[in-house]
Amino acid sequence: MKLFFFEHLLPLSFSGAGVVFVILLLLPLTRKMFSNTWHYYLWSVPLVIFAIPFSLPVEALLWWNKTTGSPVSEALPPIIMQMQELMEVPLSCSVRPVIDGRQLTAFLWLAGVFLFFGYKFWSWARFCYQLRKNRRCFDDSQILAIFEQVKQTKHIKRKIPLYYSDKVGTPMLIGILFPKIILPKASLSPEEFTMVFLHELTHYSRCDLIYKLAALLVNGFHWFNPLAYVAAGQINRLCELSCDEALVKTMDPLQRKDYGKAILNVLQETKVKTPSVSSSFSLGKQDLIRRLHLIMDFKKTKKIILAGGICTIVLITFVGASLSSAISLQSSKPDNPSLVDQAYVSVPDLTGISLAEAQKVLSDLGLKLNYSETSAGGVTVAISQEPAAGSQLLAGGVVKAYFSEPEAQPSPETPPIELYDGEKLDISLLIPVSGHVSAQVNAYPGHSGTDIIAPEGTDITAAADGTVIYSDFTTGYGNCVILDHGNGIRTVYGHCKELLVSVDDTPAQGEVIATVGKTGLATGNHCHFELRYNDQYVDPTPYFN
Structure with missing residues (x-):
């Protein structure tokens, strides 16, 4: 857990916070140029950065690149x-x-995660319990007919139950697996009901509840990061504003007026706070003026502005991915x-x-x-x-x-360094680790293998079918596996964290044999891979598939 928090989640949290900060700096400019819908989906970028580690080739720009992932020497004799x-x-x-x-910090983080999700689950369960006791099936045939007509307009065939309850103060869509619409006991005209149904079914069509659930999950795992709350809050607020935009762009002025009246009437009836993963027709007084202004003065986005918005999102995504890569590499830098x-x-x-x-x-x-x-x-x-x-x-x-070191004598595991330059070997290799190659054969004097940087615990797989002839700790290589592929061909996998095979095992090509670590004389997490032929080192690059 300590490893997960400090080497995986914390770098993601810093990266996501950096992207949120960049977006907040740009907001005064982007609000004047781009729509609420654009801003709504823009906030998916920090969500992704908070959740998924990126690996871009940025380590060449970093000052520690000269040493990261390079072993000190391949083996040391007794010292x-x-x-x-x-x-x-x-x-x-x-x-x-x-x-x-x-370790204590990691436990505090885990306790915070349980408290965050425990509170959210308790609030949701309490709301659902009260709702089940007080909800009633909607039995007004005229309103039900309007609802079915709106469903046809939105091309929705799934059955979505319609209820009313005095425990809610605003129309809302709840439930991801089993969606339903809950209406308050508000005095709305048929035209206003039409607008309410259009609004909630637009949320359903756009899968907004899934988006809000993703924001909630990210917020929970990064509960200690204030900017994670900012991102989740912006998504919840812009969800309603962007839904308004999606509707009013097809409305005439009279329909927009009816839509604004529906929002005002529902706002007057609002009583309770809605759950986190739901869509509510009404937000609150702080956003009322902005919503009404948007509804009455909506203008379609020009194509050139739309293109600029797409380019801006791509740029912010690249900045976030670069931050994630740089911080991840910094966190894996040797102590x-x-x-x-x-x-x-x-x-x-x-x-x-x-x-x-x-x-x-x-x-x-x-x-x-x-x-x-x-x-x-x-x-x-x-x-x-x-x-x-x-x-x-x-x-x-x-x-x-x-x-x-005493007089240099090779250890039993290490043959003299002599690169093979004969005929091509009869073998085809898979790259044993998914990662970044930091040093190839002869990258510096005496370097006899290929170093592949990857996070600690990453799977190391057999480059080809073979038999394990060595699986143990050796001075320079650390935890090391050597496979014999016959005809004098062997492969070596050094600096492993865990050894998952034993001597005489016969792993197939692509089978996991160890995990990435930094045991032995290594300065960072990586796999040192060697190809040998009759005790001569071979450059493996031409043999990789």
């Missing part, structure tokens, strides 16, 4: 750890429980813990053990080993305090450590 500037001093704080602030020189923690003697073993030892102490930077002959890392929720940890800072 020697030499602690620099290590001071073992009495710690100023005693043992204390560690509170994971991010860079700052080193604290004032306080140190005591680290056990790790001399002569492998990096993988060191990681396990430190994990038991509530510490985490993070990659920092490379230098000639070694790798500099930072050991930071990142315990699991609920664990206990001695107070302190971060320790700077240096890992140096």
